[in-house]
Amino acid sequence: MGDIVRIGAATAFFNDSRMGIAQLLAKDEQLDYIIFDFLAESVMGGLGRSMANGTGQGFAADFVDGYILPHLQTLLDRGIRIVANAGGLNPSACAEALRRGAASAGLNVRIGVVEGDNLTAESATIIGLDTRDMFDNSSVLETVEGADQINSLVAYTGAFPIAAAIAAGADIVITGRAVDSAMALGPLIHEFGWGPDDFDLLAAGTLAGHLLECSAQVTGGTFTDWRDVPDWADIGMPIGECRADGGLVITKVEGTGGLVTIGTVSEQLLYEVSDPQRYYVADVTCDFTGVSLKQVGPDRVEVTGARGLGRTATYKASVTYDAGWRATALVPIIGLEAAAKARRLGHEMFARTNTMLRQSQLPPFTQTRCDIIGGGGEGPTTAICRLIADHPDQAGAQFLVREQSSGISHMSVGISLSLVASVRPVQRIAAFLIAKSSVSQTVMVEGESVPFTSVADAKGKEADAVAPAMPATPGDAEAGHTVPLIRLAWARSGDKGNLFNVAVIARRPEYLPYIAAALTPEIVGKHYGRLLCDGRTLPVDRYSVPGLSALNFVVGNSMDGGVLASTSLDPVAKGMAQLLLDFPITVSVACADSLVPTASPNGAVSTSDVHSQRISHP
Known part of the structure; x- marks a missing residue:
């Protein structure tokens, strides 16, 4: 080649x-x-x-x-x-x-x-009074002092x-x-x-x-x-x-x-x-806002336009630690009104086990959660009652795992054997910055030490980078259609600690102004707050990525403590973009009429899958 x-x-x-x-x-x-x-x-x-x-x-x-x-x-x-x-x-x-x-x-x-990069043995000296979490500015020292044990600390x-x-x-x-x-x-x-x-x-x-x-x-x-x-x-x-x-x-x-x-x-x-303008890695601060893509052949995409803004004098560090124990049980309920029976099962089981904890002079659960999966519709169905309970002690968490099996004879008709019943430590994560000069790396090849280039210094002109402007508000959407976002965009999401990212990429550049007008940070925060957090508006940062005709949203304080601490059904946030794709976007009549009616090489969905709705504005 x-x-x-x-x-x-x-x-x-x-x-x-x-x-x-x-x-x-x-x-x-x-x-x-x-x-x-x-x-x-x-x-x-x-x-x-x-x-x-x-x-x-x-x-x-x-x-x-x-x-x-x-x-x-x-x-x-x-x-x-x-x-x-x-x-x-x-x-x-x-x-x-x-x-x-x-x-x-x-x-x-x-x-x-x-x-x-493994600094676990040095955690007591590395994590000090001034060590602050890079996302929420909380004290990392106070966090780990309350831990059952530190599992890892890495740069x-x-x-x-x-x-x-x-x-x-x-x-x-x-x-x-x-x-x-x-x-x-x-x-x-x-x-x-x-x-x-x-x-x-x-x-x-x-x-x-x-x-x-x-x-x-x-x-x-x-x-x-x-x-x-x-x-x-x-x-x-x-x-x-x-x-x-x-x-x-x-x-x-x-x-x-x-x-x-x-x-x-x-x-x-x-x-x-x-x-996307400040994607920090150890060797360079990356600006991806001007990256452009070109389809240059079947299954071939050319990528150009990445810029380097310099380099920081710090590494990201991550500490993982255990704090408490989690009991989990998945109990199937079969028959008429399965979802209602499953919901009552969760309420009654938590009431019973908290009473048993009190009688055993143990503290109550620190948090509980009951999710009902399936069980809707007419006639006999199957629901899964997902029970989660956290407790400071392993013995306390074990109460739920042991007692959940009693539901098969003590509670609802139609309860069957649990699919899962387990207790594990609750692992949490904190991230902070550490000076590169405090990390000593080595390279060995077959027992021989190898010299390497060190990049501990900070260089570049990151401060001179100007954030790309948001797309201009369209002026032709007052009397048009609403279409679900999926008609106009692709989307991808994923977790990072106690927040998640949602990227929304317009299928065509001309769609982006309509998307930006509809998906403001406040609206996105309310949307996810309604779906995830009982109506609380979540903090959202929105970034423009003009090279890709895209917006990137960072939804904060949304992941219930991070991937292994979260009680959510989606602790890695892979489904968060899916929860946005049916959001109604107002577009002009001309834009609506231009939407691709059938599947196209760039992946647009067909109108048989997702329909638009004509609206009128006062």
Whole structure:
């Protein structure tokens, strides 16, 4: 491919499908790298807890046995290098397990290890009186002092150590909690010789990594227009064709399912970036507001326009900790009025168990939740009563798990055996900034220390960046139609701590003014507050992304404490965009008449699926 470096992405999260690497190797002959993303804040906490209780070694063990060893001979024969953050809290142990497995197979592999981001043992000295949560400014010290135990404390490190390991001849590079996008940026720094002050190039490489690291999400997985995505069973893994000038084409393995379009790439591009003009990673502050996309062929989208605004002197740090215990039970109820029976079951079961706690001289539950799933409609149906109760003590939480089974004979007719009944620690997350100078990283390749470029300094002109203006209010919508948002836009959402992001991308640029006029921050805050928080208006920040004809919304104080603390049915906020897609948008008659009536190559939905309604204004 000459001056093009081709990077395939095989996983998006811990325990993702093993089909990714098998597909990439079987159906693509020109790969230079395959990257793996395994980590998230919740995973780091789980790895830390398993190390503390002696049930795990702190890394993604399946990376060794399930993903790499079955394909190691092919990888070595074809010279394909691997970069993975599978090391978790213990990259050296991960590397040693892989080394032993390779030796047993008679294979010699050079493994690079990047460490230093695991700060768990130093949490008592790192978290001080002035350590403030980066989202709500609360005291992190006060938060963790009330914890049952700290599971992990990690810094989100950068790509230059990865590049150094590759330059030293590593076939496989294993990191800890490096930034997800660094899995791709590191190889590009090595291949193209990008320096620490090549901010636009580092931003372009970061964008390549950001698009690739969620694997099939950029090739049609979780796409708004899901009916347009063929063959989920064999969805194609993404490939980035990267050039030295920062140029990028996103494509996928040929002959596979899925699709790569402006819509799929736009959704992934804005996924969880918060402010698209200030997307902070370890090596560069990225401005994605001017990025543009072009469909240059079937399943090929060209990506241009990322800018680098400099670099901060801090890393993001994340601490996970256990605080209390959670009981969960899923109880099916079958028959007439199933939902009503399920609702009463929840009320009565919480009343009973709180009485039993009081009689046992234990404190009451700190919070409870009952969700009724299904059970509506006429005639006999099935409802699921989802019961959640938090308690400071494991013994207190166990009351609900033990007692919920009594409902089958003590309460409603139609109750059956519970589908789930369990108790687990409640894990919470706090994020803050830490000086890069306080984090000491190392790079080792086969026992030899490798020097690397350090980027601890702060540089750039971020303060000079001007926020893009919001689209002008349309003047021709006074007597038109309302159409649901899905007719005009794609949307994607995801969680970040106690907030979530919703990206709304206009299917055509001319639709964006109507969308912006309807979806003000206050209206969006009221909409989600009504659906999620008993009518409370949620705080919302809105950002303009003119290059993509898009808006990005950050909805604060909305996630019930974060992914593993949340009692919500959607603790990762994957469905939050879906809750916005039926929002009515007023458009002009001309705009309504121009809407694509049937499915089109860009993914617009058909009018048979979503209908418009003519309205009149006084």
